[in-house]
Amino acid sequence: MKNTISQTLEINEVSESKIGQVDFENLNFGKIFTDHMFVCDYINGEWQTPKIVPYGPLTMEPSARVFHYGQAVFEGMKAYKDDQGDTFLFRPDENYKRINKSAERLAMPEFPKEYFFDGLNALLKLDNNWIKPGFGNSLYIRPFVIATQASVSASEADEYKFLIICSPAQSYYSGDVSVLVAEKFSRSASGGFGYAKAAGNYAGQFYPTNLAKQQGYQQVIWTDSNTHEYMEEAGTMNVFFRVNDTLLTAPISDRILDGVTRKSLIAIAEKEGIKVDVRPVKVSEIVEAAKNRSLKEIFGAGTAAVVSPVKAFGYQGEHYEIQKQENSYADYFKKALMDIQYNISEDTFGWRYKV
Template sequence: MSIETKDITVEKVKTSKIDQVDFDNLTFGSVFTDHMLVCTYKNGAWEMPKIAPYQPIVLDPSSKIFHYGQSIFEGMKAYKDKNDDVFLFRPLENFKRFNISADRMCIPQIPQEYFMDGLTTLLNIDKDFIPTKDGSSLYIRPFMFASGNGFHASPANEYKFIIACAPSGAYFSGKVKVLIEERYSRSANGGVGYAKTGGNYAGQFYPTQLAVEKGYNQVIWTDDTNHEFIEEAGAMNIFIRINDTLLTGPTSDRILDGITRKSILDIAKDQGIKTEVRKITVKEVVEAAKDGSLKEMFGTGTAAVISPISGFGYRDTDYELPELENSYGQSLKKIITDIQYNKSEDKFGWRFKVEK
């Protein structure tokens, strides 16, 4: 089902809003480009993608997204180098995961050509919105939702696939203090934890709010059965360094197959860092904190790449992590971002140039 750029209908804005964008003071995900990609699934097939001015979406009150939550999304970034060339980072991994999420939420898959050709067309049109300030990028949000109408509890017969973009500055979350959660669960075996669906994130807000009220920034999620194993950190995958070994949990029904997570594992191995992908118990992390062998904890994800954790709370006790001059987290983040911004060799073949 191949398409060409000429097959995509393009309606450009009459007047660009780029002059209103303060590229020196960009907050994450709050300023948007001139255009968006829209594609409709109707009568059992995807219609041809369209590029349209960024605008509100009009939906009937009975649209099933409002009632049964059929929605998925991805998070990606576009980077511009010193030669004004534009790059994506492992975009086919996002595309594959997008359709994995679609299957789990009983949403029709989007063809690769629609996803990739539509995205590259959109990026070429809104290329000037990609920031060039160090650490900044264009955040890309592909998403899909049930637009078909009806109150009956069943999958919709119509869907919308949209890609919207937001120029964003460097994402500095600072070091965060987290609380190991023992009551609430992010997901369960056989559930939708591995899918990027809106309900997964909505369900995190309340437990996280409770943790914030206790003085923490975020929650570390544990398994839904006995809360015995470390699983994720907020909306990010988690890595834990005990002595010189970097640990992360295996992906499952409950844990998202993070693209940054996979990349960090490959880079760490290439750098000679010992890694282990296995279940990590809360008990061993607490004991490592007590005996000093716990060196680092950090979350990984598209927005922040790596978010260092300064300490954690567990059963009314706080544990602080040491300040390291040459942490794994810092060195791994530099390597991955240098690849993303075309500042270094890409021996892994992850960088994807957006052709003009």
């Protein structure tokens, strides 16, 4: 699609901030939003003038195609504030590239890079007081694109809306989780769009996850759709397995999301001399490793939780506990990554982006 860039950013500030009404010591993830949001419409083959406006409801036709054909993609990012009051993003170029990759797969227009970064910088500066310092505090950032054209004909839309909303956050998951290995359901299929951060990919996970919760598990480890013999992702996260002192993780594909946290952990591991084996991981080998006690750790990796340790998993009616490791890779990687994000340690990778 044509992507003609219009003019400059317009800013409409709130008359009074609602930040004083927020209890930052007791935040529920994704429930509270900042004063402003970024909005840009795609009309007549071009992105219009981007705007920052007060956060609030949208007005759309009931026939907007996002409601009927699911053209919706999104990203997950965070902003961090160090002890000097400086604000940083973590590898935002990767999020920008991925949202456009997702959009392309759903026949949606590419968003201009300068609009993305100019809007993001302006939004974070405007709502800077919502970004609280302190290790673990952050501002969760949700860029997303939806089809807004009023029509129920079964084809891609001609009109879209790109938005960025922000939510103050603490920890996403609390404590270690138990997971159920999927034997019937899959998150995505070969030739599909599992690699895209598309809304429908996540909607399809809720039902199997609810079934797992009925059995006492918090999340599902998804297996491949063809044979259910291979581990792919855990919940909404990429997944790692530590067998002895080797890390195993599935390669990215058209089924598996190219996670920013995933690739960052692999880079840290390789820098520290930890062996990483990126290959298809069989369910049977992880079960066997659990039985012979060579399975030391399982953990998920993603933006919201960073690293989420798994304390047990279930498969074919059997339950396997994972003994807590004294020198946990999960703990090490989480601290190493967050030290970079919060400007505590040197960023030898060049991942930090100062706002």
